[in-house]
Amino acid sequence: MKTGLFIPCYIDQFYPGVARATMELLEKSGCKVVYPLNQTCCGQPMANSGFAAFSKGCDKNFVQNFSGVDYIVAPSGSCVLHIKEHLQDADEQKATYIKQHIYELTEFLTDILKIEKLDADFPHKVGLHISCHGQRGLNLSSMSELMEPSFSKPERLLGMVNGLQLAKPKRSDECCGFGGTFCLFEEAVSVKMGKDRVREHAANEVEYITAADTSCLMHLEGILKRQGSHIKTIHIAEILNSSKA
């Protein structure tokens, strides 16, 4: 199974460890992972700011990089959702194939690889932050607003990790306030939302906050560090890929 590894731009530049964990996890699970070297960004920052018209170059580059693989997997629900909803190309067939075969990591592990057990150890108390685009956009877990049976792909995977103690915040799926360029243009609300998330996790006395989206974690990490908190952030791929020290 030829799997194209899509590493969103800010993960590539600032969180290479998340990318490595994702790659190793996929390889361990039997995927033939290819990493197209000329990939950049999904185009979401422009599109969410109202300038989807400017993201055509990103679209073209994305299609050039990711045509010809069976699946595309990324450790970011938000970027995956953007591609799924908005990717356009002159070659419609190629764009459609990509949109139908791109997966967020926990979704891919659950629905395509059908992972039932993991050889992972992470003996820590961990708070799970549910990222909105993964949840409400990609349906990675049930949503508190809808009257539907409860399920969670990330939680199910975390349940396979030895020693991990999961703690959920009081408001199970409230947004952290990152929101792309929202975090700059609506800085006050963005930070207040983040502080409120952090407070609920701190009340659970967690050691780590994890999520399936690095962008939420980057925002929460910035707040935690400014507060001088001992709570660390860690991407779910890093936990699922962790082994006995």
Place this chain on the structure above:
Amino acid sequence: MSTASHSKAAVAFIKDEPRTDWHDETLWFVREKRDKAAHGVAEWEQLREWASQIKEHTLSNLDKYLTAFEEKAIANGITVHWAADGKEHNEIILEIIRKNSIQRIVKSKSMLTEECGLNEYLHGKGIEVVDTDLGERIVQFRDEPPSHIVLPAIHLKKEDVSETFHRHLGTEKGNNDPQYLTEAARQHLRSKFIESDLAITGVNFAVAETGGFVVCTNEGNADMGAHAAAVHIACMGFEKMIPKAEHLSVYLRLLARSATGQPITTYSSHFHKPRKGQQVHVVIVDNGRSKQLGRPDFRNSLKCIRCAACFNTCPVYRRSGGHSYHTAVAGPIGSILTPNIDMKANADLPFASTLCGSCSNVCPVKIDIHQQLWKWRQVIAAEGYVSAGKKTGMKGMAFVLSRPALYRFSGKAARWFMQVFPFLFRSKKMNPWYRQREMPKPPAQSFRDWYKKNKTA
């Protein structure tokens, strides 16, 4: 208004952090009540789907249903007026007031009259309107607009209400007992009801089949007004239409549960014809709605039944308050309705969202609110209502991100700068990220650098 106005107002709101927490928790409590109520209805998601489809059908056949409604209403003895915009709406009401030599007016909650600026208009003509919804009366005393379409004074604490009533109703200074304050309002409003010549109400649902309309309140104030006054004017946006009375069984079950978590509003009053000697007028208003109906991406925003569930769930609304939206209808739904009316003045609102999607999930008529917020952003940018600086920034970003080599160079350069000159990024004025957040620690190499070194032979 500049495009930054929501964010600026939000900064002012959040300055008082304990009060922001109180506001957030108060509205979250309402959201939780809504969840509980919805969980009590096994067919909740089915009801939402029906509600959405009935409105879909109605909006697609609106001309037919509006004229059917008018015909029935006239046959029932109701006078029907048509207003193209807020100005016409206000003029129609003024004319009725003058014709009947009306002196005293009570009005129950109607967001449409807020949208049309009716109170200010009549005030300008020397005519005073008494708002009879408790929350609306409180904000009216304070000369403030409502901050929420269902809970107009939700931004105020009982201490604020006590102070306001002390000033306007002569209640005891410092007495914050809610029962005492409510009783004072009750006595005050009783006399207004009894003295009134005209009652203005909103309309929650207008039924094409019967020519009647339904007004929902928890305080019974619409009924008190309509029953006491000789003239009743009901104002409605034209999207309030539903085809049949039986469809009320869908909407009335959804409305109060979505709004406050109640199974039904305390009073769901059905008005069909004037009682003997009474006049009933219905004013049907367009005010931009036909324009919205003609926008394929935004037309289904007209399905809205004004429950405000999207307000209560919105993490941004809860932390910035209704007034930060500077429009009659605030919150997520306001942010997709108001750019249609004045795109320039409301260009900031579709950006006052993280696009988390919770609004669309709670919406009882399944409006894709967060998708429409995204689409409005595109329209607003295309029409040139985004700041030049932001546009240039996005253009630059797009230029870099569509050129792999330039992206890699820029990324490397940025990380190098962050490592070598970290102080460059530590300007709270220039870098909004850094104001209350630390910067991420830049690694020595990107993933690609590592990959090339270690994974490619």
